[in-house]
Amino acid sequence: MSNLSVRRIQRECREVVTDGAFSDLGITIEVLDDAAFSHLKAEIRGPPDTPYENGRFILDIVFPNDYPFKALSAKFVTKVWHPNVSSQTGTICLDILKDKWSVASASFSLRTVLLSIQTLLSSPEPSDPQDAVVAKQYMSERPEFDRTARFWTQHFAGGPGEKDKDMVARINNVTLEIHNETEAISVLSCNNWDVVKAITYVKS
Template structure:
């Protein structure tokens, strides 16, 4: 097995990053990691009880060499309608990533707490997406309709065909034409 070279300034930071990524994966987050762990993509599901529920987004996490002293940079690769997420780049605007980051935070905090809170409580007073902020200020219902539209257009989960469906498909493709024609059809 090839040795993974972690993109950090210290061995301690490298061990922390490996631990944090492994915890994220062990918790069930589908994660695609590059060779040096400088960047990875995480499948993120919208929190229950919100207009984002049922949607699935890919979030890119860019790790600074100084992690955990400095926070990662998050970017939604899947389009999302939110006042605190830039509409073209997908960059996330959260106070915790600008001013309140602590070395005690880890990737689990980001995906289990920070991002769900952001989607539950959009802040139209500190927007990156000014149009979403203006609509939220004007009409919460209209805002939710836009969220739902974006979710349907961009954030639908992949449909995984079950083994049962595959078996039915196989059986139906094995049928011959004579199996499909009934005796009643011969009377015509």
């Protein structure tokens, strides 16, 4: 990584760390590669009035060697039920991480990416999904989507509140069959919490 890239990344990290607004929003970063500043862990607090409220979502962020001429990469480490995030891999569908990134724009930076991801939690774009199953549920069965996304936030991101007892019971039933709780949550979510369909899907 060039000195230019390292200096740019260092500056952008300082901007995030020293900006009190980020702390207020519940956005923090931790440098995982002190030498090149190429690898970060970020934490984003789920925004209020959403199913993700007060969840703690961890992101893995990697800067390419030729940053800022190419966009950084970011994905969720914490599992999240969201139309624009893969429920399996954490890959994020966000235009500034792909074709909209422009080194000519002074506004495109680590700061922009972190704020945009938090905004995406508040304002999903199901018409341009990363996870088609989640997007379909969001558009056609919104109450079920909200219920599922809230449960995932509670279970995987430490969100507040008591978990839905019916969902917990269904997870236990499927886990007895497949012996993997995380997979049970995922397959139930993809099958609208139908236990029979979930078990049939796994065993088919």
